[in-house]
Amino acid sequence: MVEEKSLLAYKCKKCGQLHYPFRMRCKKCGNLSQFEFDTVPLPKNGKIVTYTYAYNLPGDFAVPKLGLAIVELENGMKVTGQMKIANPKIGKAVKGKIEIVRNEGFTERYGIVFY
Amino acid sequence: MPTELESLLRPKVSDAPPFPAKFMQLADGTTMVIRSVERDEIPLLLEYIQPLIKVERDYYDIVAARVFAEVLAQYVYRIQDEYIFIGQINGELATIVNGRTLSPGIGVSLHTIAFKRGLQIGAHGFAAKMEYHMDFLNQDEVMIVAESPIGFRKFLIGYDLEKRPQVIHELGGVPSYALTRKTFDKVRGTLVTGRRPVPKDLLDKAKAEILPPSDPPVMAGDILAASRSVYDSTGSAFRGQRPKQEMGVK
């Protein structure tokens, strides 16, 4: 049974503030004890806040262009991800999938891609 | 005797269709005309290319050396099915692009050299070549390699060309990329530029004379050019020049 992958948000055990990406010290209550975060899977669907098609990419991409977007997820948090949408628009509803987004040498990076 | 020998050594006369001149506007508002060269214009072109063989920067030296050889070969009838186009701005030479036919249906893009930087002149020249191969020579594929990283990123990655590692491009050693008709039709809108026909006075001016480039790439003569005491529009200073100067080499 393959475990479903998600982006993880980090929830402060003291005050409940959600963080994505991880932050060592809670941005709301300033909690100084480390490891006081629970992981919470982020929803995968949302709507486009802004987007671009980037050219002139770093060498390991070797494709002419790459779609990137900032998406507001169903729980109100925003994430950056790749985008494979034919006609993107600000506000368009999108669904996300966790895939390999970059191959740095021999390291595969997983991230979210929006369709 | 000499006539028979010479006819053995010469390429067959080319039946390739002519390239109708086109013109385009550049970023600074000036206009460039791209046209094919006549044989009797070649000696003048060689004079303009030659100084670039000494510019050890951005691969100007190797590209200029090869273009010199290819253009000279055309003049002395020692290359088959080559075309040579030039771009002129107010009559001044701005770019030379060339290529040839490898076999029926397959073309080879040879070189693109720009005498003025910063205005995407090479991009316009390259696009003219691709249009010629596809729309006028009706070829199915064009083999391309890049000598410079600038060309590589812009054209080979930028147009998502197909890798053809088994084909060794005649420029030596490096595996080729290919522009196929399918890709060309897909990117035609963004790749091919320029308009036809060229207004008569513009074309007449271009055909009248190929003026020398006013601001070609040069090697900076003074290693202290960090304060631009020796002006060079492409901008650089070479410490490597000092040993040459001290040894008396110009």
Place this chain on the structure above:
Amino acid sequence: MQEVYIIGIGITSFTRLDFPLYEIAAFPAMDAMKDCGITEIDHLFVANLGSGRINRSTGLASAVVDTLSLTPAGAESVENGPASGASAIKAGLMAIASGMHNVVMITGAERMREANALDATEFMATITHPLAEQIYGVTLPAMAAMFTRLYMEKYGVTERHLAMVAIKNHHNAMFNRFAHLHQVITMEGIIDSPEASTNNPYVAEPLRFFDCCPVSDGGACVILANKEIAKKIKKPLIRIAGVGQATDLHTVHERDNPTDLLAVRRAAAQAFKMAELKPKDVNVAELHDAFTILEIAESEEVGFFKKGEGHIALENGVTSLKGKLPINTSGGLKAKGHPVGATGIAQVHEIVLQLRGDAGERQVKNARVGFTCNFGGFGNNVVCLTLVRED
């Protein structure tokens, strides 16, 4: 606190320089020492981003202090992304304001072109968040592009407005012999013409080639001193009246309002408060236009224009060389160039020229108050400086 004055300035051409990095940092320092006639330097700060990775050279400040024969003076590098220059100036200012040193040299340099274009792009992208942005392949132009799209949607900024910034800055750079690009561009050539898509291709939609600054090598230097020493130099008295710095959340997506540049707003407010001046007192400004949209956005966030009206002021010529508030008289990062470590110092170099009355054909008449904004990361670490002429 002691008052801090700028007594000497120096700069190289911004172009491709095939000298070792520490010489690119040292060359303008020689000019700066000649400018003020002082060679006894108490301390040196060097601003630089890429020495370790691109130029395979660490401990840059030690190499610079040696090549300038300034040993045994203390020396360190300061790194704050593209805001390294202004951060280094701030470090020097604090050294003098505290009374710990009397004369401090700040030199910044970058030799980006030792790497090829692909490596340089990838290197600049390392300023984004490693886990939440970099893994997706975001580049700085991509971040700026997403920001631009929102600005266009929200405030009605168009590609034409972006082109106006580039055309203005290219025009100004024609009068600056140290600028990287001496190239006039026209609206016709880069936007209107049928060939515009080749002349001005997209780098990251909607940003185009002429919306992004070039990759440059170069160096710039300023020498700071306290009032006693400054008064002995026979040059106009230029004081750093205010400095401000602020940070913001690292990832662009986490910010509540992605069109706000809160770090710019806060840093600028601090710089004005310390100088006891207001935005309307400024006669000439250098704003960090690594992408043309940033000149427009920063001009609003520092307080020159209301939010969403920067592009209207631009359209009306307010920020052109002959306008009421010229911005980027040097050509800005767009045309003058952007050697990352040197940029913040080069901005101050230009303002000093303007306040001294030495800016030649690009001189702003009666310039008495100048302002710089050095933008680090993508708006998450910003340093602003207010400069005044006292005599």
